[in-house]
Amino acid sequence: MKNGLPDRWPCAYNPGMPNKRNQDANSLSVPRPSRRLSLREFIGLVTILMLVVGFAITIARLRASESELSQLRAEHGYLAPSDEGQxxxxxxxxxxxxxxxxxxxxxxxxxxxxxxxxxxxxxxxxxxxxxxxxxxxxxxxxxxxxxxxxxxxxxxxxxxxxxxxxxxxxxxxxxxxxxxxxxxxxxxxxxxxxxxxxxxxxxxxxxxxxxxxxxxxxxxxxxxxxxxxxxxxxxxxxxxxxxxxx
Structure with missing residues (x-):
């Protein structure tokens, strides 16, 4: 203390001390690495998508075939399977x-x-x-x-x-x-x-x-x-x- 004054003010800036604001700003400004799919993962996703689309198309065709079969049976009749000799x-x-x-x-x-x-x-x-x-x-x-x-x-x-x-x-x-x-x-x-x-x-x-x-x-x-x-x-x-x- 000199002349009745403290040697350091509490609010004085000290270059050697870390600044929290600067740390937060630096952490926000640094870009994070993006997530990239590997070739194996990409092929797997494409395969799953193709399977889902194929399944949906198969279900649609099956329903159309069942509807057509029902219409044919209604128009021409239907004979259920029987054992040999019956x-x-x-x-x-x-x-x-x-x-x-x-x-x-x-x-x-x-x-x-x-x-x-x-x-x-x-x-x-x-x-x-x-x-x-x-x-x-x-x-x-x-x-x-x-x-x-x-x-x-x-x-x-x-x-x-x-x-x-x-x-x-x-x-x-x-x-x-x-x-x-x-x-x-x-x-x-x-x-x-x-x-x-x-x-x-x-x-x-x-x-x-x-x-x-x-x-x-x-x-x-x-x-x-x-x-x-x-x-x-x-x-x-x-x-x-x-x-x-x-």
Whole structure:
């Protein structure tokens, strides 16, 4: 202390002492090193991105395929897989009047056929089969139609079987009294198979179509598999083993 004054003032600047402000400024002004991806990391990120994009595209295509498949099944029907030796059948959609479609699958042995008719006689155990169409092994699409023949203008019921081996057709002329009933707008009892696949073991039959037109008071008693109490007009088709003449 000189002359009553201290040798050092507390606020005096000392160059040898560190300055906090300068330290903070220096620390802010120095740039930090940036994070750079290595080549391996870059390739990994690109691969993950490609996998995500590919997965999204696959999901979109799968949904489109499922939608298209559902539409095709709705338009043409679907036959579920079956064991070897089993018989399978299902109804297929049809948007035409007096036109019926079905899909069937039969084994190699025994031989199968499809019979059709428009008449179930009184007290009979089954319809009076008009004719039969033999079926090749494998899957076939059956179409039954009731319409006038363009060649002779006669009303006929026809059966068509389409398979990878070709197309077969057979037809039967219908009497006028049956045609008038079938063309009428009367109530119809529908049985037979539906759109779900029906499976049967070898040598068993499947009733494909059982469409009964209700005519007169006796029609109200028609139900189940009970034989009709009067001649019944309708559309009948059955998948059965070929055992000779029908």
């Amino acid at each position: 018989v399978a059948a299902s109804r297929a959609p049809s948007d035409q009047p007096l036109t019926y479609r079905a899909r069937v699958r039969v084994p190699k042995k025994p031989r199968y056929r499809v019979c059709y008719s428009t008449l179930w006689p009184q007290n009979a155990a089954h319809p009076k089969w008009f004719a039969a169409l033999d079926l090749p092994p494998g899957e076939s699409v059956l179409t039954f139609t009731i319409e006038p023949d363009q060649r002779d203008s006669k009303w006929k019921i026809s059966a068509i079987a389409r398979s990878p081996l070709g197309t077969k057709r057979i037809a039967t002329t219908l009497p006028s009294e049956q045609v008038s009933i079938l063309r009428s707008s009367k109530d119809v009892i529908r049985a037979g198979i539906g759109f779900e696949t029906v499976l049967a073991e070898k040598n068993q039959t499947i009733r494909l179509l059982d469409e009964r037109w209700l005519v007169g008071e006796g029609g109200v008693f028609l139900y189940g598999d009970r034989p009709p109490e009067a001649d019944q007009v309708g559309v009948f088709a059955e998948l059965q083993v070929d055992q000779g003449p029908i």
